[in-house]
Amino acid sequence: MTAPHADEATTGGVDAYTAAQTAQDAAVGHRSRDFKVWRGTDGVGEFRSYTTETDDGMVVLDAIHQIQAAQANDLAVRWNCKAGKCGSCSAEINGKPKLMCMTRLDELPAGEPVTVEPMRAFPHVRDLVTDVSWNFRVKPRIQKFTPRPPDDPDGTWRIQQRDVDRVQEFRKCIECFLCQDVCHVLRDHHMHEQFVGPRFLVYAAALEMHPLDIADRTTELKEEFGIGYCNITKCCTTVCPEHITITDNAIIPLKERVVDKHYDPLRALVRLVRGKRKD
Amino acid sequence: MPDYQTVDHDVLIIGAGGAGLRAAIEAAATGLSVGVVCKSLLGKAHTVMAEGGVAAAMANVDDRDSWRVHFADTMRGGQYVNNWRMAQLHAQEAPARVRELEAWGALFDRTPDGRILQRNFGGHRYPRLAHVGDRTGLEMIRTLQDHGIHQGMDVHMECTVLALLRDGERIAGAFAYDRERGRFRIFRAKAVVMATGGIGRAYNITSNSWEYTGDGQALAYLAGADLQDMEFVQFHPTGMIWPPSVRGILVTEGVRGEGGVLRNRDGKRFMFDNIPDNYKQQTADNEEEGWRYVQGDKDARRPPELLTRDHVARMIVREVKEGRGSPHGGVYLDISWIKERIPNASEHIRKKLPSMYHQFMQLAGIDITREAMEIGPTTHYVMGGIRVNGDTQMTNVPGLFACGECAAGLHGANRLGGNSLSDLLVFGKRAGEFAAAYARTQSPVSINADEVDESARRALAPFERGTSADGPYQVQESLQTTMQNHVGIVRVAHEMERALGELEVLTQRAERVGVPGNREYNPGWHTALDLRHLLIVSEAITRSALERRESRGGHFRDDFPDKDPAFGTFNHVVRRGPDGAMQLVREEIPPRPAELDAIIKEMQS
Secondary structure (H helix, E strand, C coil), rough: CCCCCHHCCCCCCCCCCHHHHHHHHHHHHHEEEEEEEEEEEEEEEEEEEEEEECCCCCEHHHHHHHHHHHHHCCCCCCCCCCCCCCCCCCCEEEEEEEEEHEEEHCCCCCCCCCEEECCCCCCEECEEECHHHHHHHHHHHHHCCCCCCCCCCCCCCCCCHHHHHHHHHHHHHCCHHHHHHCCHHHCCCCCCCCCHHHHHHHHHHHHHHCCCECCHHHHHHHHCCCHHHHCCCCHHHHHHHCCCCCHHHHHHHHHHHHHHHCCCCHHHHHHHHHHHCCC | CCEEEEEEEEEEEEEHHHHHHHHHHHHCCCCCCCCCCCCCCCCHHHHHHHHCCCCCCCCCCCCCCHHHHHHHHHHCCCCCCCHHHHHHHHHHHHHHHHHHHHHCCCCCEEECCEEEEEEEECCCCCCEEEEECCCHHHHHHHHHHHCCCCCCCECCCCEEEEEEEECCEEEEEEEEECCCCCCCCEEEEEEECCCCCCCCHHCCEEEECCCCCHHHHHHHHCCCCECCCCCCEEEEEEEECCHHHHHCEECCCCCCCCEEEEEEECCCCHHHHHHCCCHHHHHHHCCCHHHHHCCCCCCCCCHHHHHHHHHHHHHHHHHHCCCCCCHHHHEEEEEEHHHCCCCCHHHHHHHHHHHHHHHHHHCCCCCCCCCCEEEEEEEEECEEEEEEEEEECECCCEEEECCCHHHHHCCCCCCCCCHHHHHHHHHHHHHHHHHHHHHCCCCCCCEEEEEEHHHHHHHHHHHHHHCCCHHCCCCCCHHHHHHHHHHHCCCCCHHHHHHHHHHHHHHHHCEEEEEEEECCCCCHHHHHHHHHHHHHHHHHHHHHHHCCCCEECCEEEEECCCCCCCHHHHEEEEEEECCCCEEEEEECCCCHHHHHHHHHHHHHC
């Protein structure tokens, strides 16, 4: 290929783009801001105060990183993508469950310290990190994806876009577990043994409404996963960073399926005669 | 040797992104004991960030596509220093790997007749990327994760490997610590698969998260494996640049695939100004034809915005340098303009690019359906990595395998968008399959206690130095600045020589880094331990780049701006010499079989 010629790129020092980006750092507005970050181990700890310089457009995670780099190297925090796609940096910011990477400082009240604390529905590990492993133990209990036989001889399926679109909402879930954090059945009543929580009801809904799936999870939803414990307060929907309408679109339709299967004597009879049907 | 917890597996997979999970699924299917170790929680690896799609010549949208065209595109994109065997296997096997994902529950966008839809992407001659909106990576990693957890593999989350262990010449496992409590752990295994991803944290401006510190490359190197093509780092042309805190976050190439255009400050589509000769025949020379292409007109040629990433990134740097950049030092990427062409453009953009819409709205306050994005290059991917056998993915260390981004070969000097997701599926499967087959032939391995003790001692040293010493974050930032400034998008000999000097100083600083606190979930300590790996890969990149006195793919030399055919016949390989110093050698690329040569020639015409 014709490479750009030497005069088209910078000679010596950094390239033009890197230099331009460095120059931007000097141009942004700085102001100092106070933070109260919960520090401690295994649930024992306290809020500690930090002050750090903040720039235009900064998110809470940036501030936490700055504090970590300069003032508290051992400040424990989980994060990965910093773009709202991986769901690692869940915390409670000013008391509200949020992703730290998607919460801009300029959307929080300016005159008061920003409080950052770990999710409260899970066992505490250190600082902002909690033990979310329970979620990873719940998932394998849900019957896995079970497709109908392929439609075409080459082993592929024909699926309409509208059927893909229908379950997209549930498949957007980034497993940040904020819905689990805010769910009072888990947070206040600690019913982790009896109830799988909103995340896994969304997961079950994604499977149940998957255009190819032919398994039936309604009995487990009722008996093992405790869908009846959800009393539709919609707290999970409110905090979902992916804006999944968890209660209305996932949980309520699943509840209806459970009711259809278990409490409608006529349909139960029909089912007995015609075999399992999936709608 | 203190009594560390020891875990036994036949096959140990290090890394739980797409490549690691795909390898684990394959190895577990053979009935062997398979362990997966990952630095983060399951499902958080960088695969989740992949947006545009997975490249596979299924020919669902354009029936002229075939593995042969995909092979030729990959070789052209990689400037012919690719491992041609890997490029062949990749093109041939990718369609089956994508269909397999569907059988495991992945849902891709569809064609009108209900098959998997494929979209346009840079360097791919035909629409080839299976996708679901712009969150293909999430769909893939979740599918692999949800399928994998039912396959009988043990996942060791938030566990970082400090060293690979050997039993004589062959691999014997790994020594690691759990991040949560800081306890050491020995993994004894007959075969080890590296699937640790990239090296992006060696640079300031990067799309990569904290995890991508070159662990796989550095651990393999220290265990005696060869690294190849390390000079080839991909700077993705479109990262966010404003506000500063989001700088580097990826903006999917899918924006351009859907009709997004690049403009400079003056509103000019500058990509038409410089179309490389080897792409001239297949690139539109006017805006009208480019638009027809993204609309699916099979007679039209693709717009120059869809040229390969290395070229687009350099053109952006040129615009900025010549004073035609945007206010924040990048250029404009505009998808909103399609409202001039199609009705309901706003709705269309939100449907095809939902996470981009969300990302810009939330982080930059920009509505991409109404205004242009400001973007610039960001360190995204390393084409180079651990040198492997193209068929089996085994390294020169018996029992040590590598796949995905941490392995080298498939992409040559520049990776085509969409080829990384197919890479990790095709070669993840192969690595898992051959690692399992290898493990079956092996007698039990034994652990070398001295290796373990040395590794433990080294890992705990930062605590003994106390906090008065140089901090880990400061050393890491200095390293990133060195690499960004001196071994970045535009390279020149004296700058890279300076970088080598600085890396030497940084290596000394890293040896003195102290951290506060204790071993329980201590990111300062973790960062200190990652420094060693970052330094090794940075040195490998710099030495390889210095020796490549030409410009090719992702490697651009200001002092050697042209491609030199003499450099197209070999790969750079670095390995650890007997004295511990890094050695660099040239390894000839084996001659291509006549059949593959014929495909390349045919596609060039």
